Amino acid sequence: MVSDIIEKALNEQIRIEAESSQVYLSMASWAELQGFEGVASFMYAHSDEERMHMLKLVKFVNERGGHAQVSALEKPPVEFGSFKEMFQTLFDHEVMVSQKINELVGITLEQRDYATHNFLQWYVAEQIEEEALARNILDKINLIGDDKGGLYLFDNDVKLLVGNPPAE
Numbered sequence: 001m002v003s004d005i006i007e008k009a010l011n012e013q014i015r016i017e018a019e020s021s022q023v024y025l026s027m028a029s030w031a032e033l034q035g036f037e038g039v040a041s042f043m044y045a046h047s048d049e050e051r052m053h054m055l056k057l058v059k060f061v062n063e064r065g066g067h068a069q070v071s072a073l074e075k076p077p078v079e080f081g082s083f084k085e086m087f088q089t090l091f092d093h094e095v096m097v098s099q100k101i102n103e104l105v106g107i108t109l110e111q112r113d114y115a116t117h118n119f120l121q122w123y124v125a126e127q128i129e130e131e132a133l134a135r136n137i138l139d140k141i142n143l144i145g146d147d148k149g150g151l152y153l154f155d156n157d158v159k160l161l162v163g164n165p166p167a168e
């Protein structure tokens with residue numbers, strides 16, 4: 001059984017994961033309109049992943065006797081200026097999510113909720129991967145700058161990062 005404090009904290013994380021999904025969906029749409037198919041596929045897939053992170057939390061809260069709640073979401077940005085700006089936003093966003101996960105883990109220790117603590121380890125590991133990936137992409141894009149040919153090759157490279165592109 002989750003305590004009220006843990007339930008509230010997990011519901012807050014459900015909202016954050018849902019907002020992450022919306023942010024990446026908005027990035028996907030923007031990249032698609034710029035004609036960058038690889039980046040768009042990557043962002044669509046990433047958006048789906050965030051929804052999966054959210055659903056995993058929803059199931060957990062309900063299984064533990066709490067009530068997973070779906071809340072209103074903040075509108076994501078719709079314009080990103082440049083790919084560099086967009087990937088910087090993505091990286092900053094993932095760093096923020098990692099901080100939130102860490103705070104959540106801290107609360108489970110304070111509350112001595114070891115079941116939720118254990119469950120959250122998956123998110124801790126996932127954030128390490130996501131931050132590393134975002135940093136890696138950002139490093140690449142910083143090297144390329146505004147070079148059109150470089151961006152074209154980058155788009156093809158990013159396409160390879162997408163394991164399962166969403167159905168058209």
Ligand code: OFO
Nearest residue numbers: 017050053097130
């Ligand atoms: Fe990319 O963040 Fe979820 O956990």
